Amino acid sequence: MKKSRFTETQIISILNEADAGMLVKDICRKHGISDATYYNWKSKYGGMTASDLKKMKDMEQELSQLKKMYADLALENKAMKDLIEKKALRPQERRDVVTFLVNEHSLSISQSCRCAGLSRSAYYKPVVVNTDDILVINALNELVKKHSRWGFWKLFNVLRKKYPWNHKRVYRVYYQMKLNQKRRAKKRLPKRENNPLFVPELPNQVWSADFVSDSLYCGKRFRTFNIIDDCNREAVHIEIDTSLTSRRLISVFEKISLERELPKVLRCDNGPEFLGAExxxxxxxAGMEIMYIQPGKPNQNAYIERFNRTYRTEVLDLYLFDNLDEVREVTYWWMIEYNEERPHDALEGMTPMEYMMKKQKTLV
Known part of the structure; x- marks a missing residue:
């Protein structure tokens, strides 16, 4: 577009000459402009003064700045809508956000840093890898690979026996590796009468027994008959089959009696297998008293119920079994690990075997 020879201030001055009484054709001849140019100026600047022109210029400049700000904010807003992941909190996560906005939405680094809440100096700062935690990471990976359902405190109790790291350092690395187990939300229950469990002082005094049901990969159902010693939480036996009757329970206990003494009390629910006359x-x-819990009160048999949950999460829910032999094989090795390696919070972080040895020493 061709630039005018006259400034806007000069144009307003020329128009004012006509207001002073000078003829239009004389004004055009004097300044070397055409009639059309004069009337175009009059339609655009007629009735304006120099101060009005200055105000209009300021308003146009402010409007231009507002348009630019709106365009930038609209672009940033559109880019931020693509960040559908969890809010970035750590510096490295925010660096990743900045890189994403620059590459995918063509924002400048300054705009991207402002959107992510990160300073430019922090974005350009080289990332320092902490090599002091490599040993912790390797130790945690080794344990988690073997015990994928263990929580932090069980992992830490095992590591504490070999390494001098405190729980704060281990938990920091554990959290950064995103190994946290999903926690079950507590349900609000009405107030109930608390019936404390009878905790035996010696092994083979009170055993708890219960059934667990699951299915094979083909859909065929099977059951497990679980027995634990309430004194040291030892897994005494797990019988696995598609059908477990009262007669089968008798054969299980007779088989156990060949290796160890039977308990004086067996705590169980009111299932038909335990109520059978045989x-x-x-x-x-056999001199074994059966202690039945109240109907609808599984908390009165809490030891075996807690054992069932551990057995389900660490064995039944962790594998897909094709046949019963696979279930028995995995269960056999898991019982050895449960009794000899797995620490228990209720046993002061000791394994069932370690707790039994401690009990035997106190008796001696």
């Missing part, structure tokens, strides 16, 4: 008669002859 099993009740055999238990009475």
């Amino acid at each position: 099993f009740v008669s055999w238990a009475e002859d």
